[in-house]
Amino acid sequence: MNWFTKTFSSTVGRKIVMAVTGLFLCSFLVVHLIGNLQLFRNDGGEAFNLYSDFMAHNGVIRFMEIILVLGFVFHIYDALVLTRLNKAARPIGYVNSHPEENSSWSSRNMGLLGTVILVFLIIHLWNFFVPARFEANGGLERVMIEDVEYHNLYSAVVLAFQNPIYVAIYVISMIALAYHLIHGFQSAFQTLGLDHKKYTPFIQKFGVAFSILVCLGFAIIPLYFFFLV
């Protein structure tokens, strides 16, 4: 085993991979949310459909999609391996352990929260990404914008969020995502060694604000289409 494989298959190496991929996935969330804000323009979905078309055909974005998939795969794989190693190291919990007194609920339930997000992601990709890219799951309607034909992803979003079950799934998943990010954000900085008397309280507050704002931004979209459109 060379030093590279050795480093990244050690516990510390896996934690570093989780931290870096987690922060990368956070940056994806920001870009995705900003793109989705086009849905609020009162233009019948024109800006959103043009934006989606650009994202689907731009070479740099397509390359970043591969990195994104790898980010998800490594993040989930290392989470599973670390959970298994933790369990193997301590098959029976400490007799006098009171985890609820010295750790947060989200830090003790990252696996459960991550699983909710993974299930959400599968439903989400099946809803929008699969019809847009592979013409599967019913495909998408077409719309003409200045004599050019585009996929009408906007109408797919409007239709999905007329369904109260989807709205509930999205809102509950965004609550799970918020808790996952609140712990994950500060944990990533700690893993990367950025633990400083002066900066750590700021990083923690920033992490909480970031997690709540991003997840609120996503959760508002299904609620807006269900109640107001």
Ligand code: HEM
């Ligand atoms: C209500 C909120 C959301 C809406 C309306 C939304 C909408 C969409 C749409 C329309 C697509 C297809 C884009 C295309 O193929 O051109 C997409 C793709 C995707 N979404 Fe979302 N999304 C939301 C929340 C999220 C969240 C919270 C996550 C992650 C936890 C996420 C992860 C993804 C991923 C990984 C893709 C595929 C990659 C991509 O096309 O960029 N989405 N989303």
